[in-house]
Amino acid sequence: MNSRTSNGPTPEPREAAPTLSVRGLTKVYGPRATMLRRNAHRLTAVDAVDLDIAPGTTLGLVGESGAGKSTVGRLVLRLIEPDAGKIDLLGTDIAGLSRGELRRMRAKATMIFQDPYTSLDPRMPIKDSVVEPLLVHGGHSRSERYEKALAMVRRVGLGDAHMERFPYEMSGGQLQRVAIARALITDPSFIVCDEPVAALDVSTQAQVINLLNDLQQERGISYLFISHDLRLVRLIADEVAVMRHGKLLEKGDAVRVFEEPEHEYTRELLAAIPGRSPRSRRFGGLAGCDGETGTADLRQEVA
Amino acid sequence: MTALIADTAGTDDAVMRARDLTVEVSTEHGWVTIVDGVNLTVRRNEIVGLVGESGSGKTVTSLSVMGLLPRNARITRGSVEVMGRTISTLTERQLTEVRGVQAAMIFQEPRRCLNPAFTVGDQVAESLRRHRGWSRKRALQRTVELFELVEIPQAARRVKQYPHEFSGGMCQRVMLAMALACDPMLLIADEPTTALDVTVQRQVLELIRRLQAQLGIGVLLITHDLGVVAEMCDRVSVMYAGQVVEEADADTLFHEPKHPYTSGLLQSMLEPTQRGRPLGYISGLVPPPHLFPATCRFQERCSYAVDSACRTTVELHQVSPAHSSRCARIDDLKLPGVTD
Numbered sequence: 052m053n054s055r056t057s058n059g060p061t062p063e064p065r066e067a068a069p070t071l072s073v074r075g076l077t078k079v080y081g082p083r084a085t086m087l088r089r090n091a092h093r094l095t096a097v098d099a100v101d102l103d104i105a106p107g108t109t110l111g112l113v114g115e116s117g118a119g120k121s122t123v124g125r126l127v128l129r130l131i132e133p134d135a136g137k138i139d140l141l142g143t144d145i146a147g148l149s150r151g152e153l154r155r156m157r158a159k160a161t162m163i164f165q166d167p168y169t170s171l172d173p174r175m176p177i178k179d180s181v182v183e184p185l186l187v188h189g190g191h192s193r194s195e196r197y198e199k200a201l202a203m204v205r206r207v208g209l210g211d212a213h214m215e216r217f218p219y220e221m222s223g224g225q226l227q228r229v230a231i232a233r234a235l236i237t238d239p240s241f242i243v244c245d246e247p248v249a250a251l252d253v254s255t256q257a258q259v260i261n262l263l264n265d266l267q268q269e270r271g272i273s274y275l276f277i278s279h280d281l282r283l284v285r286l287i288a289d290e291v292a293v294m295r296h297g298k299l300l301e302k303g304d305a306v307r308v309f310e311e312p313e314h315e316y317t318r319e320l321l322a323a324i325p326g327r328s329p330r331s332r333r334f335g336g337l338a339g340c341d342g343e344t345g346t347a348d349l350r351q352e353v354a
Numbered sequence: 355m356t357a358l359i360a361d362t363a364g365t366d367d368a369v370m371r372a373r374d375l376t377v378e379v380s381t382e383h384g385w386v387t388i389v390d391g392v393n394l395t396v397r398r399n400e401i402v403g404l405v406g407e408s409g410s411g412k413t414v415t416s417l418s419v420m421g422l423l424p425r426n427a428r429i430t431r432g433s434v435e436v437m438g439r440t441i442s443t444l445t446e447r448q449l450t451e452v453r454g455v456q457a458a459m460i461f462q463e464p465r466r467c468l469n470p471a472f473t474v475g476d477q478v479a480e481s482l483r484r485h486r487g488w489s490r491k492r493a494l495q496r497t498v499e500l501f502e503l504v505e506i507p508q509a510a511r512r513v514k515q516y517p518h519e520f521s522g523g524m525c526q527r528v529m530l531a532m533a534l535a536c537d538p539m540l541l542i543a544d545e546p547t548t549a550l551d552v553t554v555q556r557q558v559l560e561l562i563r564r565l566q567a568q569l570g571i572g573v574l575l576i577t578h579d580l581g582v583v584a585e586m587c588d589r590v591s592v593m594y595a596g597q598v599v600e601e602a603d604a605d606t607l608f609h610e611p612k613h614p615y616t617s618g619l620l621q622s623m624l625e626p627t628q629r630g631r632p633l634g635y636i637s638g639l640v641p642p643p644h645l646f647p648a649t650c651r652f653q654e655r656c657s658y659a660v661d662s663a664c665r666t667t668v669e670l671h672q673v674s675p676a677h678s679s680r681c682a683r684i685d686d687l688k689l690p691g692v693t694d
Contacts, residue, residue: 323552324552326581327623
């Protein structure tokens with residue numbers, strides 16, 4: 052499907068069981084019916100979503116705020132409990148796992164959050180933040196843990212000096228690298244990346260995306276890459292799923308979805324990507340603009 | 355302090371002009387220069403983009419235009435004029451005549467700028483009542499018209515609602531209505547769509563562009579998204595470490611950049627066409643203000659830097675009358691721009 056997945060050292064053949072397989076995933080928020088209140092303000096945040104991610108590949112989950120993307124990301128790791136649906140993660144149905152089993156599972160399936168300033172403990176030096184998952188999962192001596200942490204910190208492009216620093220002493224891009232190191236230290240085969248570069252500067256975004264791509268090739272990790280920025284998803288995803296109002300509208304091969312979107316909403320999202328130069332403007336209704344890409348539908352919506 | 359209505363704002367249509375603007379802030383390292391000798395002009399009927407990474411000084415520049423610098427900051431050299439009035443010489447009272455009436459500003463997070471306890475209509479009308487002395491009724495009537503101008507549907511009903519009843523995009527429209535209430539000639543938009551969804555971003559940007567053309571105002575658009583700049587701007591100034599490093603009309607800047615930093619930003623632009631090719635990026639970080647070097651400030655991160663030429667202070671050189679770059683190797687470098 053994609054050249055990148057085939058040149059990388061894929062640990063398992065393509066026909067192997069999917070890393071993640073989700074059927075009918077549903078999450079409903081709002082008060083449950085009580086004696087006094089029936090079904091008041093119920094919100095179906097995720098509505099019967101089916102997803103599959105093959106080993107060593109990336110599924111890009113796109114949609115606007117409130118679409119339920121992040122909820123899906125949390126549900127598939129059972130950070131929140133689903134109301135319905137079946138989640139097979141790394142060949143295990145995680146619905147039946149006990150707390151301890153779930154914790155062990157999370158060594159193999161981890162998460163990177165949007166804002167590294169809030170996802171790292173401000174009072175912990177970087178080395179402790181990176182080591183912490185190993186501590187939780189046990190099985191290493193103190194010196195082994197720090198050796199592994201140092202190797203990982205170096206792998207994500209930081210120096211030895213960074214190990215002793217605190218989050219406030221570092222930039223957003225560096226902290227996101229720390230978050231990646233922390234997610235990788237237990238050698239996971241699946242990572243949920245929830246808007247991992249949304250809080251970063253453009254020049255830094257590129258570095259983090261490149262790093263994620265390299266790590267995937269090196270280790271055959273699968274990503275669920277959640278983003279509202281289709282330009283990013285295009286760069287990293289093998290397959291794309293488009294969500295809106297909790298429902299999956301379209302999914303398929305990334306190239307196909309970008310080149311021949313089937314759903315009207317996907318086309319709308321694609322039309323909202325800004326052009327790359329003043330000569331290829333894509334927005335309609337602009338005085339003195341020479342772009343002409345199919346934008347009539349949007350203009351109507353604005354008017 | 356007497357001549358309030360200054361000379362006719364120069365010979366051209368400049369609505370805002372910064373000359374050699376230099377701003378210092380008080381930090382633990384003493385007074386540190388964070389904006390250094392910035393020249394910037396916005397004329398009527400144009401959108402000027404101010405681009406740079408966080409820490410490049412773009413927001414501080416815009417705040418000094420509005421006379422909104424915090425107390426620990428001071429302008430030490432140069433000046434800012436809005437419609438011909440020099441901001442630093444004005445009293446607080448005179449400043450309120452500039453803010454809102456001659457120049458207005460919208461910000462990144464519209465919801466944070468609105469008071470949740472008052473209706474949006476009251477908040478927009480406030481500016482008309484205060485600056486124009488209009489009655490409540492008259493101001494509210496005009497607010498409905500303004501809501502129609504910024505394309506808020508059912509304007510008459512919406513003015514009576516509270517901010518929590520508006521989506522992010524609609525809040526930004528309310529902010530635009532508020533900004534445009536007293537017919538300013540300059541609109542400063544500081545990352546106006548960064549917090550918005552892509553489809554909403556598109557609608558708000560299209561609206562800003564339409565209003566700019568319709569009202570004939572000048573817009574200073576501050577953003578780090580070069581895609582937004584490509585769509586919106588007529589001219590662009592790129593800032594790095596407190597200095598303008600390149601300025602040109604948008605087309606020239608994107609296709610024939612003359613500064614390695616601009617070129618690097620263009621290479622790191624997300625390109626929605628192919629997967630797998632590693633993105634270009636600029637290694638390293640913007641130095642903190644107290645460590646701005648006296649040499650070319652980009653030198654440390656620049657892949658074109660040579661010892662001889664780049665170890666000196668570099669001035670803005672003119673490439674052509676409307677294009678200048680702060681690069682010592684301006685004549686012998688051929689830098690990549692975007693390819694269409």
